[in-house]
Amino acid sequence: MESISERINLAKKDKYELNKLIEDYMPFIKKAVSETQVFGIDYDDKLSIAMLVFMNCIKQYSTSKGEFFAFTSVCxxxxxxxxxxxxxKHMNVTPLYPEEEQEPQSVEASASIIRYDKDKERQSLVEEIFLLKETLVDFGIDFATLEDISPKQKRSRILCMKMAQEICSDEKLKESFIRTKQVPQGELVRRLDISEKSIEKYRRFVVTLAIIIIGDYSGIKAFLPFDGTGKEAK
Incomplete structure (x- = not known):
């Protein structure tokens, strides 16, 4: 299976590959549209705009821009x-954004919104898992092996999270990680006083955690058993 970086490079040269890439990642494009809650534009129009932006991002993308899907979501x-x-501006009206105050809603309407939100959250999580699976391929990791490579001991899980957070909190380490698709072992050994053997043992799990932290995976992050300091949540 080709990595996302390889597919992007092909799509830059081949119109067929470009259209195929847009088709394959339509769930991602639709998710980006649904998460940008602006009113006053038809959904079909927003989707068309998002598809054009996705296409332009493919043409303009380079690793210096960071992780592709995070970069494209912002665009x-x-x-x-x-x-x-x-x-x-053309219609001489005030834009409506979600944060503006709205009229109180009925109990029935509120219940419908809650149900809609839950369905939307489930769908978003499915799409996030799909995107994570594709991104992991780019780093040489099979999504199906995640359960097997996850540390069984609490101490090891905490160590892995510390390594991932160290990578993501330092711009140079993060840029190197994204560019080379490699864990910066030397820096982690020096900064965290751990052995290269330990890093290599948990490398794939650390890579997975770092990708989740860096990327747009808010739903998946909620399932991580860690708080903001790297300690396991109670």
């Missing part, structure tokens, strides 16, 4: 908001 969001502002 889609910004483009949709810009489009809303232009439409609002």
């Amino acid at each position: 889609i969001k910004n483009r949709l908001i810009d489009e809303l502002r232009k439409e609002s």
Whole structure:
């Protein structure tokens, strides 16, 4: 299976590969549209705009821009908001954003919204898992092996989270990690006073944690058994 980076490089040169990439990642594009909650633009129009942005991101993408899907999500969001502002200006109306106060809703309406939100969360989680699976391929990791490579001991899990957080909290380490697809073993040995043997033993699990932390995986992050300090949540 080709990695996302390989597919992007092919899509830059081949129109067929470009269209196939857009088709394969339509769930991601739809998710980005649904998460940018702006009102005043038809859904089909927003989806068309997002598809064009996705296509342009493929053409413009380089590893210096960070993880592809995180980069593209920001581009889609910004483009949709810009489009809303232009439409609002032409229509001489005030843009409506989710944070504005709205009229109190009935109990029935509130219940419907809760049900909708839960369904949306489930669908978003499915899409996140799909994207994570594809991204892991780029790092040489099979999603199906995650359960097998996860540390069984609490102490080992905490160590892995510390390594992942060390990578993600330092811009140079993070850039190197994204660019080379490799764990910066030397820096982790020096900073955390651990052996290269330990790093190699848990390398795939650390890579997975780092990808989740860096990427747009808010749903998956909620399932991580760690708090913000790297300690296991109680």
